[in-house]
Structure formats: C-alpha cells, structure tokens
Amino acid sequence: MTSRNTVQRSIIEDELRRLANHPTADEVYEAVHVEHPSIGRATVYRTLGKLSDEGKIGRVRINNGADRFDHQTFAHYHVRCTCCGRVDDVMIPVLGDVDEVAARASGYQITSHSLQFDGICPACQEDLATTA
Amino acid sequence: MTSRNTVQRSIIEDELRRLANHPTADEVYEAVHVEHPSIGRATVYRTLGKLSDEGKIGRVRINNGADRFDHQTFAHYHVRCTCCGRVDDVMIPVLGDVDEVAARASGYQITSHSLQFDGICPACQEDLATTA
DNA sequence: CTTTTTGCAAACCCTTTGCAAGACA
DNA sequence: TGTCTTGCAAAGGGTTTGCAAAAAG
Numbered sequence: 001m002t003s004r005n006t007v008q009r010s011i012i013e014d015e016l017r018r019l020a021n022h023p024t025a026d027e028v029y030e031a032v033h034v035e036h037p038s039i040g041r042a043t044v045y046r047t048l049g050k051l052s053d054e055g056k057i058g059r060v061r062i063n064n065g066a067d068r069f070d071h072q073t074f075a076h077y078h079v080r081c082t083c084c085g086r087v088d089d090v091m092i093p094v095l096g097d098v099d100e101v102a103a104r105a106s107g108y109q110i111t112s113h114s115l116q117f118d119g120i121c122p123a124c125q126e127d128l129a130t131t132a
Numbered sequence: 133m134t135s136r137n138t139v140q141r142s143i144i145e146d147e148l149r150r151l152a153n154h155p156t157a158d159e160v161y162e163a164v165h166v167e168h169p170s171i172g173r174a175t176v177y178r179t180l181g182k183l184s185d186e187g188k189i190g191r192v193r194i195n196n197g198a199d200r201f202d203h204q205t206f207a208h209y210h211v212r213c214t215c216c217g218r219v220d221d222v223m224i225p226v227l228g229d230v231d232e233v234a235a236r237a238s239g240y241q242i243t244s245h246s247l248q249f250d251g252i253c254p255a256c257q258e259d260l261a262t263t264a
Numbered sequence: 265c266t267t268t269t270t271g272c273a274a275a276c277c278c279t280t281t282g283c284a285a286g287a288c289a
Numbered sequence: 290t291g292t293c294t295t296g297c298a299a300a301g302g303g304t305t306t307g308c309a310a311a312a313a314g
Contacts, residue, residue, distance in 0.1 A: 006288070042279090
C-alpha cells in the first residue's frame with residue numbers, strides 16, 4: 001500500500017502548486033488537461049485525495065461547494081466570497097481551546113474543527129461600489 | 133413574491149419540528165412521505181429552502197454532507213459524529229469578534245462564519261470501548 | 265383572475281467506483 | 290512478477306429546474 005511515483009502524480013501536484021489559489025479538483029483537471037489531455041478526471045480526483053491523505057497538500061471543505069485543494073499544509077482558515085466564489089486564506093491565530101470547550105459542552109470527543117468565513121472580497125466590494 | 137400558506141408548507145414545517153434532531157431534507161421527505169405520499173421530494177427541498185431564507189428555520193451546512201435543517205433559529209454551533217453521522221448542538225458562546233479580526237486579516241467584508249466540530253459522540257465512544 | 269406553488273421527471277454538480285489495461289518497483 | 294495506478298464510462302448522492310396542472314389570495 002505504498003504510494004508510487006507516477007508521471008501523473010507529479011504533474012498533478014506541480015499543477016496544484018502552480019495554480020496556488022485553492023483550486024477545485026476540476027480546476028486542476030482542466031489546467032492539467034491543457035498540456036496532458038490523456039490524464040483523466042478520475043485520476044486527478046484520486047491523486048489529490050491521496051496527496052491530502054498523506055499530508056502533502058491540504059484539502060479545504062467548502063460549505064455548499066466543491067472541495068478545494070491547498071498547496072500549503074499548515075493549519076489556517078479560509079474565507080469565501082459569496083459574489084465570485086473565490087477562496088482566500090485568513091491568517092488569524094488558530095483557535096486553541098475551542099475543541100476542549102466544545103467537548104465539555106457536547107460530550108463528544110472532539111477531533112477537529114473547521115471555521116469558514118463568508119464575505120465579500122475586495123474586488124467585489126469595488127464592483128459593488130462603482131455599480132451602485 | 134409573498135409566501136403563500138399551503139397545506140404542504142405547514143405539513144413540512146410541522147414535521148421538521150417534530151423530528152427536532154437536525155434532519156436532512158431527504159429525511160424530512162421520508163417522514164412526510166409516510167403520512168402524505170403525494171408530497172414530492174422537490175416540494176420538500178423547495179419549502180425547507182424558503183423557510184430558512186425567511187428565517188423561520190435554520191439551515192446547517194455540513195462539510196462533505198447533506199444540508200441539515202434546524203427547528204431552532206438562534207445562532208449556535210454544531211458537531212458531527214464521524215462514526216454515525218449524527219449532528220448535535222454545541223452550546224458554547226458564539227465567537228463575538230472573529231468576524232472583525234478576519235476582516236482585518238483578509239480585506240474581506242465578512243458577513244458570517246460557520247464553525248463545525250467533528251468528533252465521536254458519546255454512544256460511539258461506548259461502542260468503541262466495548263468492542264476494543 | 266393572477267401569481268405562486270406543486271409534482272414529476274430530467275438535469276445538474278461534484279465525486280466515487282468497477283473494470284481491464286498499463287505502469288511501477 | 291505482483292501490486293498499485295490509470296483511464297474510461299457509468300453510477301452515486303444531494304439538489305435544482307422546466308413544465309403543465311393545481312391551489313392560494
């Protein structure tokens with residue numbers, strides 16, 4: 001069950017790092033497809049999944065939307081623009097004690113939390129201001 | 133664009149309040165379907181959506197899973213059991229200042245945040261303890 | 265009588281899966 | 290060689306939508 005180094009795997013990982021900005025699996029697929037039309041969609045989904053399971057990349061689960069993949073792996077939060085859908089990093093300190101507090105409040109054994117912000121990105125704020 | 137009071141609407145809302153425990157739209161549909169086989173799935177999805185848009189019920193977006201609906205409408209957080217999938221309330225104080233902090237950190241105009249916990253519910257903890 | 269809502273089925277998005285062929289170690 | 294991975298197409302879960310008929314105001 002060891003991971004093999006295939007051509008596809010490194011192409012996909014490279015493309016994710018090139019795109020940099022939290023692409024969906026499908027966006028990675030589209031980008032890869034331009035140069036390598038033979039690489040299938042399923043391979044991209046499978047490979048991104050494996051890479052994130054192995055901790056080599058991050059997976060950002062978005063409420064009500066496709067998962068996004070992150071070339072960075074350290075813990076941080078994300079914000080999604082409700083106008084254009086883009087997703088950006090939110091560089092604020094990770095909540096240290098909420099898991100413990102939530103555990104006491106719920107009786108659950110907490111393994112993780114995810115905090116997602118929704119809002120309007122700077123570009124869309126501009127657009128709204130000039131349109132109005 | 134005013135909301136009309138239809139039979140289906142009140143049946144669906146009543147059923148949600150009876151179920152109480154964060155059902156998915158499909159679970160509400162199944163429950164409604166028992167007594168009212170003529171009510172269609174699309175009606176349940178549409179009605180729950182409208183009710184939550186109107187603020188009469190809550191919608192809980194679950195990472196990587198079907199949306200759930202909540203008969204309670206005040207702001208609170210949720211935890212999902214990674215074993216059995218159940219979703220419970222987490223009655224901890226709502227984070228008051230994170231939106232502002234996130235706005236400063238990201239340049240976004242933040243409209244909301246959602247915090248979801250993942251963990252193991254008391255029942256599954258039992259099961260794991262006795263099985264191991 | 266006008267507008268919303270319903271029920272149905274089909275479409276939709278995102279993702280996973282079965283399988284035979286191909287690539288890695 | 291033995292096992293993992295690929296590519297394809299089909300299936301899957303969750304949800305939305307087009308449309309004509311029915312119901313609300």
